[in-house]
Amino acid sequence: MxxxxxxxxxxxxxxxxxxxxxxxxxxxxxxxxxxxxxxxxxxxxxxxxxxxxxxxxxxxxxxxxxxxxxxxxxVARPGGGMSALMRLQVAAQGFEVADVVKTRLVLEGSIVTDLAEACRTHAVDLAESAQILAAMESPTLTEAEFLALDTQFHLSLAQASGNQVITATMAGLRSAIEGYARAGLATLASWPATSARLRLEHRGILAAIMAGEADAARLAVQAHISGYYAETQLASSSSTPTTR
Amino acid sequence: MxxxxxxxxxxxxxxxxxxxxxxxxxxxxxxxxxxxxxxxxxxxxxxxxxxxxxxxxxxxxxxxxxxxxxxxxxVARPGGGMSALMRLQVAAQGFEVADVVKTRLVLEGSIVTDLAEACRTHAVDLAESAQILAAMESPTLTEAEFLALDTQFHLSLAQASGNQVITATMAGLRSAIEGYARAGLATLASWPATSARLRLEHRGILAAIMAGEADAARLAVQAHISGYYAETQLASSSSTPTTR
DNA sequence: CAGTCTTATGTGGTCTGACCACAGGTTACA
DNA sequence: TGTAACCTGTGGTCAGACCACATAAGACTG
Known part of the structure; x- marks a missing residue:
């Protein structure tokens, strides 16, 4: 048979x-x-x-x-498959951007909280994140290069948290968002001004983590993410708990 | 070329x-x-x-x-691919169980918080979750059937939240855990006693959500998940932020 | 004429065999 | 001894064949 x-x-x-x-x-x-x-x-x-x-x-x-x-x-390369999967799910309209952003808020909030609390008890290796932040100060960056570094910064925080599952999921979420961007569904409104604010927020987030201020770090990163998406023209078809 | x-x-x-x-x-x-x-x-x-x-x-x-x-x-069927992906990542040792559990804690905490807050302003359709809970009261359930319903209950909450990304990710996490179980890496210690406690906790979680007590719901669900995994014999090789 | 049966067609599922390009080892030659 | 030519194993790809299955069209039967 x-x-x-x-x-x-x-x-x-x-x-x-x-x-x-x-x-x-x-x-x-x-x-x-x-x-x-x-x-x-x-x-x-x-x-x-x-x-x-x-x-x-x-x-x-x-x-x-x-x-x-x-x-x-x-090769156990967490994140590889997640990126392809989420990007295609977005393409097939199975995932909405508001849901992707919400998930990012939740996971990244957890990441920085954990990192900040870890900083209170022992040294945490955030060198890579700091390095990326430094690179973002370069005045010759194009918008695309800046956004690539932005992605790297956020992923480096996930990496520092040591949680492979969250790191892989985060990578997938970024990939999903980039899928929207490629489809022309997401564009930043006013670029030069935004970049300066993003830089400032990045530094604030990293500082809060290293200072061990968990709540401040969480709020900062969530405001950062929310603000970023608020400025993009992503169709915000937010999904809410089903009502009857 | x-x-x-x-x-x-x-x-x-x-x-x-x-x-x-x-x-x-x-x-x-x-x-x-x-x-x-x-x-x-x-x-x-x-x-x-x-x-x-x-x-x-x-x-x-x-x-x-x-x-x-x-x-x-x-077919835009969120969750299908995530399950295969996470299960295989677990098999290839790219994902550790502690990371999977941590991710579940974070996401599910967010889900029930949102659901509870939504309940404060409008009716939320939690009929499916309640129905599953009722089915779990049957005294003739085998351990496998009970655990399947348990999975359904948690996924129904994710579904009720309306967030497809989180729902799909949750489905993947469950699948990953089941991968461990199939590999014989996870077994419940004392089954009959545990099942009664799990039932009680489920009812508590749903009650807190419907009462709009967001914090209580979050704490309850996180305690529920933590407790469950504490009782399994999952090798808890917890990952922590990298130190230097 | 209505209903059923048979046949044709289109599709995915699979296997086999055949090339190609490439990377590495082996051998022959200078 | 050193280099160049060759051989072998591998993935990448294609073409063709056959099967099982589901549906549609036609033929047959009452």
Whole structure:
């Protein structure tokens, strides 16, 4: 009965099982596609469909050729797949920008709160964030470069929090927003003036974190995010709890 | 120069563009694979690799046969892809359970806070949540059935909040946790006693929401989640902000 | 004529075989 | 000994074939 699990699903399950049961770990090579196909009793095309999924999900990296560098390698790269997923969900109108922003508010508020509280008890490595902030002071930045650094700053905070899940989700949210931007649905109103304010707010956020002022940091970052989106022309079709 | 974008990426980009520019909307049919291949100048196998990605990401649904019901259909089903993604990230050890739980705490805390505040101003449809709670009172439930209802309850709250992004993320987090469970990494310590407490806490959470007591609801749900995971034997390799 | 049965058509699902380009190792030659 | 040519294994891609399935169109039967 061929109506069972589809062939590519068999491959995906096999890889997942190998991962869970320790036969595969980050850094390991998957067998060659042809070997995988023979071992699992499926065609090479089915194997390739499964590998493509794993690749988009950010679990493997592939390289052609021969030797140690070639083949599919397990890479646990949180965030890779999340970005593609959220961007496409936005494109398919499954996600609304207001929901994305709200999620960002919640997660980033948690991040800076945790970071600030951690700062009260021990040193926290915020060098990367500070470095990005310094780079943002350059007067020769284009709007696109500035926004890229802005993204990096916020992601560096997530990274510093050490929570891979939140970091990956944040990366996905940024990617979703950039999807809107690419579609021309989001543009900043008055750029030069805004950039100065954003810089100021960034410094304030980082200062509050390092001072261990958790509430101040949270409020600052949430105001920062809200303010940013308020200035963009994102259609704010906010979703609210369903009423009856 | 054949080292350009890979063929399947071309297909993925084309679909994403069609989505963004309104040529494709939820409910629409994609052209048949063979047509898509001919139109984009790639082989059918490449088209299939792209479609497989879209399917796993939850953007399309496919059906064999002919007629109106067959073919690939755009479906904006938030949550579908997130589940696969997070489950696999867990398998590949990119995500740690402590991070998953932390994210759940943050997001679910936000959900119930919003719901409670919404209840203060207008009626909110929490019928589904209440219904699930009622079903959980059945004395004939197995542990697996109970846990499935538990998942449904928490997801129904997310749904009621109306935020698709958070709902999808929550679904992914549950899926990740279930991945741990399948791997035998998480088992409840003392089942029968726990179930009674969980039921009680569920009722408390819903009551707090409906009473509009935002803080109480938030604290209750966070205690509920923390308590649950404290009783499981999940290896709690908590991640903390990086120190230097 | 109405209803059912058979057949045709279109679709996804899968496999096989064939190339190509590329990276690395191996061998032959200067 | 050092370099160049070749060989091998790998992913990337395509074309073609076949199957199973769902629907639609036509043929048959009462």
């Amino acid at each position: 061929p109506s069972g699990p589809r062939a590519w699903q068999v491959v995906l399950d096999a890889v997942e099982r190998d991962l869970l049961e320790g036969r595969l770990s980050p850094g390991d090579h998957l067998p060659p596609e042809r070997t995988l196909a023979a071992d699992l009793g499926v065609g090479r095309s089915s194997v390739r469909e499964a590998l493509r999924v794993l690749e988009v999900l950010g679990l493997i990296r592939t390289a052609v050729g021969s030797g140690p560098s070639a083949g599919a390698i397990i | 054949p080292s350009g974008p890979r063929a399947w990426q071309v297909v993925l980009d084309a679909v994403e563009r069609d989505l963004l520019e309104g040529r494709l909307s939820p409910g629409d049919h994609l052209p048949p694979e063979r047509t898509l291949a001919a139109d984009l100048g790639v082989g059918r196998s490449s088209v299939r690799e792209a479609l497989r990605v879209l399917e796993v990401l939850g953007l399309i649904r496919t059906a064999v046969g002919s007629g109106p019901s067959a073919g690939a259909i755009i």
